[in-house]
Amino acid sequence: MTTVAVATTSQLAADAAAELAEAGGNAVDCAVAAAMLSCNTEPGVCALAGGAYVTIWPTDARPVTIDGNVAVPGFRMPQGALQAESVHMEYGGGVTTLVGPIAVAVPGTLAALDLASNKYGRVRWRQLLEPSVRATRNGFPLSAACHHYLQYSGDAIFGRSRDGYSALHDEQGKLHDPKSNIVVPHLADSLEAIAAEGSRIFYQGEIGSKISQHVQQLGGILSAQDLQRYEAIIRPSLTTDLGDWQIAANPPPAVGGAVLCAMLIACNRQPIRAWNQQSIRRLIRVQQAALSYRKSSLDLADDVAAEVRQMLAKAHAGQLPGAAQSSSTVHTSAVDDSGLACAITASSGYGSGEMPHNTGLWLNNCLGELELNRRGLDAGPPGARLPSNMAPGAARNGKRVLAMGSPGADRITTALLQFLINFVQLGLELEDAIAHPRLHLELNEWPGRIAVEPGLPIPDIGLPVKSYPEIGMYFGGVGAVLRNADSSFQVAADPRREGGTCIAKG
Numbered sequence: 001m002t003t004v005a006v007a008t009t010s011q012l013a014a015d016a017a018a019e020l021a022e023a024g025g026n027a028v029d030c031a032v033a034a035a036m037l038s039c040n041t042e043p044g045v046c047a048l049a050g051g052a053y054v055t056i057w058p059t060d061a062r063p064v065t066i067d068g069n070v071a072v073p074g075f076r077m078p079q080g081a082l083q084a085e086s087v088h089m090e091y092g093g094g095v096t097t098l099v100g101p102i103a104v105a106v107p108g109t110l111a112a113l114d115l116a117s118n119k120y121g122r123v124r125w126r127q128l129l130e131p132s133v134r135a136t137r138n139g140f141p142l143s144a145a146c147h148h149y150l151q152y153s154g155d156a157i158f159g160r161s162r163d164g165y166s167a168l169h170d171e172q173g174k175l176h177d178p179k180s181n182i183v184v185p186h187l188a189d190s191l192e193a194i195a196a197e198g199s200r201i202f203y204q205g206e207i208g209s210k211i212s213q214h215v216q217q218l219g220g221i222l223s224a225q226d227l228q229r230y231e232a233i234i235r236p237s238l239t240t241d242l243g244d245w246q247i248a249a250n251p252p253p254a255v256g257g258a259v260l261c262a263m264l265i266a267c268n269r270q271p272i273r274a275w276n277q278q279s280i281r282r283l284i285r286v287q288q289a290a291l292s293y294r295k296s297s298l299d300l301a302d303d304v305a306a307e308v309r310q311m312l313a314k315a316h317a318g319q320l321p322g323a324a325q326s327s328s329t330v331h332t333s334a335v336d337d338s339g340l341a342c343a344i345t346a347s348s349g350y351g352s353g354e355m356p357h358n359t360g361l362w363l364n365n366c367l368g369e370l371e372l373n374r375r376g377l378d379a380g381p382p383g384a385r386l387p388s389n390m391a392p393g394a395a396r397n398g399k400r401v402l403a404m405g406s407p408g409a410d411r412i413t414t415a416l417l418q419f420l421i422n423f424v425q426l427g428l429e430l431e432d433a434i435a436h437p438r439l440h441l442e443l444n445e446w447p448g449r450i451a452v453e454p455g456l457p458i459p460d461i462g463l464p465v466k467s468y469p470e471i472g473m474y475f476g477g478v479g480a481v482l483r484n485a486d487s488s489f490q491v492a493a494d495p496r497r498e499g500g501t502c503i504a505k506g
Helices: 010-021 027-041 109-120 127-140 144-153 161-167 187-199 205-218 224-229 256-269 277-297 304-316 410-424 430-435
Strands: 003-007 050-057 064-068 086-087 095-099 231-237 238-242 245-249 329-336 341-347 394-398 400-405 439-440 447-450 465-467 479-483 489-493 501-505
Touching: 003 010, 003 027, 003 224, 003 479, 003 489, 010 027, 010 127, 010 329, 010 501, 027 050, 027 109, 027 127, 027 329, 027 341, 050 109, 050 245, 050 394, 050 400, 086 144, 109 341, 127 187, 187 205, 205 224, 238 256, 238 410, 238 479, 245 256, 245 410, 256 277, 256 304, 277 304, 277 410, 277 439, 329 400, 329 479, 341 394, 341 400, 400 410, 400 465, 410 430, 410 439, 430 479, 430 489, 489 501
Parallel strands: 447 465
Antiparallel strands: 003 329, 003 501, 050 064, 050 341, 064 231, 086 095, 238 245, 245 394, 329 341, 394 400, 400 479, 439 447, 479 489
16 A cells, blocks of 8 residues: 655645545656646646656656656748737736747647656556546636636637637636636547547647647647657756755756756855844845846756756855746645655646647647747747746655645746745744745846745845735745655645645555
8 A cells, every 4th residue: 555645736636646546556646647637727827738847756766857848849840930929918017928829839748747657657547637537527616826817818818719718708708706617628538538548649649630730720830740759858857955855856958946956055055044134135145146147147058958067066166146937837746655756847838828629728838938938939949948947856865755846937946945945944844834934036127126925024135125915826836745754744735826735545
């Protein structure tokens, strides 16, 4: 019998994980089932036709990260002048993004989840998808996080497809209220086909053909060849220490894990022992150094791995100079009683609004995330991975095992940094370490602005301060699971989002 603990996006996803645990699944099985359900029941916030990373730390091997991030499309396609449609929303203080077929990158989430299941899971693929098929067939409640985002994007982006619009709005064209039952036409049929045939039908079969034909008929460049050539890639995770914990995070060419590791290295050199004005001043400077280095050196780098090595070397030497945002994400963390840890973060950008006919699948707009993909539509050669803030991670300290991660755009790394400081350096319990007030340095304009939740004494360091009245989803949504040395579990989801948790035994 295996016991698995899971923290994820919703209780519906946590229940899916519990169902797999009871069927004999391990941490990877449960995490994949929960992530699959989250991707398909969080409209606007995420969708299956996006990108994902899966960090796995086996009990008897080094940690790895499966790179299922979106890729640049256009294999064997003529590269003419690309016409994009720009949309401005007041979401998150104001954001401009590109939507429509031209913004669609090659999806990788499904390939990553399939590979994780095949290599590290032990339950049949079809069984992993049963909760998602059932939930999308019967309908699922519209979460508060989805409703919040869709208030900005429901018409401008998600009104582009007839089936998608009808799923989210009533007969009078009003966005459904939170908790309303949502049924996306044809989505359950697509998931049932994927359950029966695996990811092949998405990349090489009927669903892939519908996706590529839809995009190209409307002027996009994603081709059938792009989908057929796509492969998820297993890479050694990036590792660093914080106290007596070893942390594993997402490696290059993604930048989220590297930025997190650089900040952890800086905080390991000078540990934070209390949240006073002196330590908060230091936290702000650490964020300013790492985030500005990313913006100046990583986002447009031709060789991201080389720039990451240089950044981490500077961090170790205490020479990181003291001086980017993406859209919504979902995250699942899982650990089982063998010590296997799995963390999955997935994103589809702000959403392109495109839904190929009779699929129920919303497509990503990751080429159009201009604050993250700063190269824009000319993002590189076909097949190249796009930049990402996602940073699913795992950690070990002797027999103690931790899986953690967060949604939250460019707040992912700063949310995880503060959680780890609270848990490792300040010794807070898992739930308290997650719920503790946070700050985030916004670098939209130099030298930045401090966004802060109530409860942190912000020193006067010459930067403007934006104070939030209460803790909220802007500052991320950390989910973490801990297996203690005595094999007991702790599990916690962030109060900033509607999370779900479970500890289930097979």
